[in-house]
Amino acid sequence: MSTFNVLISREELAKKTKELAQRISEDYRGKELLLVGVLKGGFMFLADLARELTIDVSLDFISCSSYGNATVSSGVVRILKDIDYDITGKHVLLVEDLIDTGLTLTYLKDLFTAKGCASVKVCTILDKPSRRKVEMIADYEGIVIPDAFVVGYGLDYGEKYRNLPDVCSIVSE
């Protein structure tokens, strides 16, 4: 049985999610907003964020993986599942679990800009700014965490622990 240390509780996550949703609802009122969840890690945050919004939105998902091992991003991003919609003229908000080096979102922002959407912004529930390899500032930034490997609330280690409701460090496996 694995043991964990809770770093960010589900209550803190819910409070921050609500704050972000309020700002997003105000900023995009009257606009056509497409939320794009970055799979797999972003699934839980996207589900919670979407339910706190007070505006109509469309939803889509993109799945990508960076080449590298379980704990180190290599910076080379591979698209495993692209979005389904034509996004020309739409306002896109990329919804991510965690910005680490910033390489994934830099790649995705460029990709979406090239697809011709009206705007591309980034929302993340967790941020490790101390780990950046490229400049990436989230338009809607959640909770800043120190440089430690975390799991839960969508985040995995070797595909495990995504279902934990809190953000945790692994004590023993």
Ligand code: IMP
């Ligand atoms: P980056 O910003 O391109 O380095 O990559 C961000 C992605 O790497 C996140 O969306 C996570 O999927 C993964 N990642 C980065 N740090 C962690 C961590 O501490 N635990 C689990 N996944 C992580």
